[in-house]
Amino acid sequence: MKPTNTLFPIFLRTDRLHILIIGGGSVAEEKLHFLFKNSPDAHVTVVAPEISDAVLTHAGQYDISFHHRKYESTDIELGDLVIAATDRSELNQRVRKDARSAGKLINVADKPDLCDFYLGGVVTKGDVKIAISTNGKSPTLAKRLRQLLEKNLPDELNVLANHLHRVRPLFGSDFKRKVEKLNTLTETLIEN
Numbered sequence: 001m002k003p004t005n006t007l008f009p010i011f012l013r014t015d016r017l018h019i020l021i022i023g024g025g026s027v028a029e030e031k032l033h034f035l036f037k038n039s040p041d042a043h044v045t046v047v048a049p050e051i052s053d054a055v056l057t058h059a060g061q062y063d064i065s066f067h068h069r070k071y072e073s074t075d076i077e078l079g080d081l082v083i084a085a086t087d088r089s090e091l092n093q094r095v096r097k098d099a100r101s102a103g104k105l106i107n108v109a110d111k112p113d114l115c116d117f118y119l120g121g122v123v124t125k126g127d128v129k130i131a132i133s134t135n136g137k138s139p140t141l142a143k144r145l146r147q148l149l150e151k152n153l154p155d156e157l158n159v160l161a162n163h164l165h166r167v168r169p170l171f172g173s174d175f176k177r178k179v180e181k182l183n184t185l186t187e188t189l190i191e192n
């Protein structure tokens with residue numbers, strides 16, 4: 001099949017990054033829920049005149065701070081990455097402009113045309129993480145695939161990753177030989 005999804009997935013070190021969210025309603029809450037589920041070490045600032053109780057309940061458990069006021073252009077400096085999730089489309093456009101002028105990447109929640117990056121479905125088994133994108137075609141399909149893999153991928157996947165991590169240094173410093181050994185050891189994984 002011809003690849004039509006040209007997005008390139010990366011895995012962010014959220015412990016080193018600051019994420020700025022403009023808006024504190026239900027869309028912000030959805031983004032925060034999945035952000036902290038995957039990256040409980042993320043550093044987050046929320047700016048909005050009204051911040052829902054659901055958003056506020058993240059305080060205490062995570063590193064999240066709140067500014068109960070309207071967005072100001074200088075706020076953009078607070079984030080390495082920005083998510084705009086207000087109910088005002090002109091404001092979301094303005095946040096996007098500010099972010100791009102400051103060289104920051106932005107996701108305007110639920111407005112694919114205004115996004116530099118999309119969020120995806122994420123499946124985690126310990127150290128193993130799989131990200132899912134439908135190229136914006138169907139977030140519901142991304143959610144269902146996430147649930148399917150969460151249910152069906154065995155927890156042993158993490159055990160395997162840790163075993164392989166432990167044997168990695170045992171194959172010596174010859175890189176080519178090491179790769180061969182590890183490939184042989186894991187061959188059965190891709191057999192039908």
Ligand SMILES: C[C@@]1(CC(=O)O)c2cc3[nH]c(cc4nc(cc5[nH]c(cc(n2)[C@H]1CCC(=O)O)[C@@](C)(CC(=O)O)[C@@H]5CCC(=O)O)C(CC(=O)O)=C4CCC(=O)O)c(CCC(=O)O)c3CC(=O)O
Pocket residue numbers: 030031034035107108109110111112115117118119120121122132133134135136137138139140141142143144146
């Ligand atoms: C492009 C993208 C940009 C972005 O926001 O990053 C985007 C866009 C839009 N979402 C919309 C709606 C919904 N989004 C969800 C859920 C999720 N949306 C997520 C990501 C993305 N959503 C990016 C593409 C991801 C991809 O390529 O697959 C997930 C994966 C990750 C996350 O949000 O963290 C998370 C599931 C997490 C999980 O469960 O694992 C549900 C389902 C539900 O809530 O049950 C619905 C309702 C049903 C439906 O419409 O499908 C609408 C229509 C709004 C309207 O109708 O007005 C748009 C706009 C449009 O499509 O034009």
Ligand SMILES: NC(=O)C1=CN([C@@H]2O[C@H](COP(=O)(O)OP(=O)(O)OC[C@H]3O[C@@H](n4cnc5c(N)ncnc54)[C@H](O)[C@@H]3O)[C@@H](O)[C@H]2O)C=CC1
Pocket residue numbers: 022023024025026027028047048049050051052069070071085086087088089091109110
């Ligand atoms: N809730 C949903 O399920 C969906 C919502 N959307 C769209 O997403 C957008 C956001 O929706 P919700 O989160 O549900 O809205 P919401 O009404 O729950 O939250 C809007 C947030 O924007 C903030 N806001 C307003 N003016 C602001 C300003 N000047 N500076 C900073 N923050 C400001 C408000 O204080 C509030 O926290 C809307 O455009 C909506 O149409 C799209 C798809 C689904």
